[in-house]
Amino acid sequence: MIFQEFSHELLKAKNRIVMAPMTRSRTSQPGDVPNEMMASYYKQRANAGLIVTEGAPISAVGRGYSMTPGIYTQDHIDGWKKVTQAIHEEGGKVFIQLWHVGRRSHSTISGQQPFSSSVIKVPDQVFGPLSEGGFGMIETEQPKAMTQQDIDNTIADFVQAAKNAIDAGFDGIEIHAAHGYLFDTFMHLESNQRDDQYGGSQENRMRFLLDTLKAVADEICSDKVAVRVSPHVIEGFAEEDPEIVEVILKALAKMAAMNLAYVHFSENISRYVEVPESFRQQVREVYPNPIMVAGKLTKQTAQELVDKKYVDLVAFGTPYVTNPDLVERFKNDWPLTEFDADARLTLYGGSEEGYIDYPAYQA
Template structure:
């Protein structure tokens, strides 16, 4: 099933393999603008049925990592057009990941005090400017709590970013509600200590996420909207949330009637617990629509998820860093180039080294 096409609503993907979103920080400065090098990078990997871009901040205050490509200025839109045209010319589809990091930022990156569901900080670091010059990991700042008008303004920023994405030629958008970023901060008890309609009960804590998805879907069409969640990942938090699994299942039941392009589960990164098979069964009971899973998958484990109908699409992240021709390697059982220490050194920032210089596999005549 990995190499079979997948169709849902108005979306049609050549195969069920997706390239997962990965921050690479290769934009042109000033302005964090997507460029020709990024277009080459994504085109090289357009053997995936669907590419999901690195996270694109929806606003300046939504930015938490330096040199990441935005989607809130005309320059961003024009830069992203190079990427979408390149991917489409190679025969693939591409969604942009809409990103607001919330408290996982610093005023030197966001341009103002970071924001969150509540004024609560956890020890955390993000990629930003260093006091001595250059870039590196910096401690996040203390966030301020969003007021109710701020929340509505942020939802409007997501909607405008989605409109900008359509202008840039994307096939859809993936709303980032995972990994301890803003929407996830509203859903979890430790980061959401509000007493208004956006805090307290599980229904209140999922409200911001549901309102955002609904508003974006109303603007561009639900079959062009996806969402990424990570209930089993503890990134950005000191402890596991005792209610996040139950909240996620309830939220999925409310998302189901919206008929989204897919729901994307991010797993097995940073600090995490394994997603048990019982969870996958519970998800299928409440959510009959397309599901994508990512997180240290192999060709074999991805196929198992498809065979058991726990997923309809499977996403690969770091294998795509070093294997631009990943689908062809899977199809032909060719060896993968390892994501090693050298690859990690060039993951964030820099030039074409470790970015667009990984070669496609060249089989020997005996293997043809």
Template sequence: MLFTPHHFGSIELNNRIAMAPMTRSRTDQPGDLPNDLMATYYAQRASAGLIITEGAPISAVARGYSLTPGIYTQAHIDGWKKVTEAVHKEGGKIFIQLWHVGRRSHTSIAGEQPVSASAVKHPDQVFGPLSEGGFGMIETDMPRAMTLDDIQQTIADFVQAAKNAMEAGFDGVELHGAHGYLIDQFMRVYSNQRDDQYGGNQENRMRFMLEVTQAVAKAIGGDKTAIRISPFVTEGYATPDPEITELTLKAIEKLAPLQLAYIHFSENISNYTEMPESYRQQVREIYPHPIMVAGKYTVESAQEILRKGYADLVAFGQPFITNPDFVYRAQQNIELTPIGYDAHSTFYGGGAKGYTDYPMAQR
């Protein structure tokens, strides 16, 4: 099933393999602009049924990692056009991941104090400018709690970013609602200590996620809108959230009428517990639309979860870094180029080395 076509709405995919979003920090400066090197990188991997780009901040304050490509200026739009045109020329489809990191940032990156559901900080590090020059991991700042006006402005920023993505030629957008970033921060009890309509009970804590998703889907179409979530991953928090799995099920049920392109479960990374099969069954009972999964899947385990009907698409991350032709290698059972030390050292920042110089398998 992994190599069979799939479609949602008007979008036809050549296979059920997605390239997962992965931060690579290769933008042009100043301005964090997408460039020709990025276009080459994504075009090399266009045999994936769907590419999901690295996270693209929707505004300056949404930014939490240096050198990441934005989607909030005309220059960003023009830069991304190079990427979408290159991918489409190779017959691929590409969604952009819309990103607001919330409290997982630093003033030197965001240009102002980071924001979150509440003024709650957890020890955390992000990729930013070092005092001695260059870039590296730095401790995040204390965030300020968002006002109601901030919340409405951020929803508007997500909508504008989605419209910008359409102008840039993307096939759709994926909202980053996982991994302890802003949308996730509103959903979890430890990061959301509000006492208004966006905090307190589960209905209120899922409100921001639902309003963002509904607004984006209304602006560009549900079949061009997706969301990534990670209810079994604890990232950016000291301890697991006791309510997040239950809250997520309730939120998914409310998302079903939007008929989104897909819901994307990020699994098996950072601090995590394995998603029980019973939970996957519960999701399928309340959500009849496409589901994507990602998180250290192999070709074999991907085929199995598709066969069981718990997912319609499987995303692969790091294998695509060192194997631009991952789909061909997987289909032909050709050995993969492994992730070695050199690959790890070039994950973030730099140039073509460790980015666009990995060889294709001989055909």
């Protein structure tokens, strides 16, 4: 069933297998511009029913990792056009993931003090410039609490980035609201100590994300807008949040009326708790539109989720790094090239090696 076409009034795909977003840091410098090498990488993997690109910062201040491709300058738009054209030539479909990392950054990367819901920092590292030269993992900086003007500006940045994405030829956009990034810090109790309309109650803590989704959907049409959340992932936080599942379920109930292309759940990465089956049932009760799940899935576990009708689309991340022809390998039960220690060494940054030199399977 995962190989069959997915057809819904809000989203259509040639199969239910999705290439999940993964940071690869292969842009051209200066300017963090998408390039021909990136176009080749995505073209090789256009067998997926849908590709969701690596996160693209919506602005300089939204950037938290060096050498990631932006979507806020004309050079970015022109660079991404090479990517979307390459994917469409292979009959593929692609959404760009729009990214604001919030407090998971440093001023040497973003050019100014990072933003967050409140002035709270946790131990964390991101990929940025090293004092001795080159790039590597650096400790994040203490953030500043966003003002109302900062929030208004950020919503406007997301709207503009979405317009830029459509200009670049994308089929839609996915807003990254997971993994301890900007929207996630507003929704979590630990990181949100605000006393304005964006803090305190659960409804207030989800307001920033919902307002942004509505603004973007009003601009480019709701069936071109998706969102990623991670209520069972603790990455970017000190402790598990006792309310985050309830917050996400309430937010989903409000999103249902927006008629988004899909909601994407990121699971089983970094620090996480297991997702109970009862949660999947609760999600289906409140959210009738397309649902995607990513997180260490196998062909078998993905098929089980689809068979139980808990999800409509199944996303694979690292298997797509080393298996550009992943759909055909799954379909024919061909062995997968393992994502091993050598693959990890070339995951972030580098050249064509470990990026576009993985071959298709030779029977």
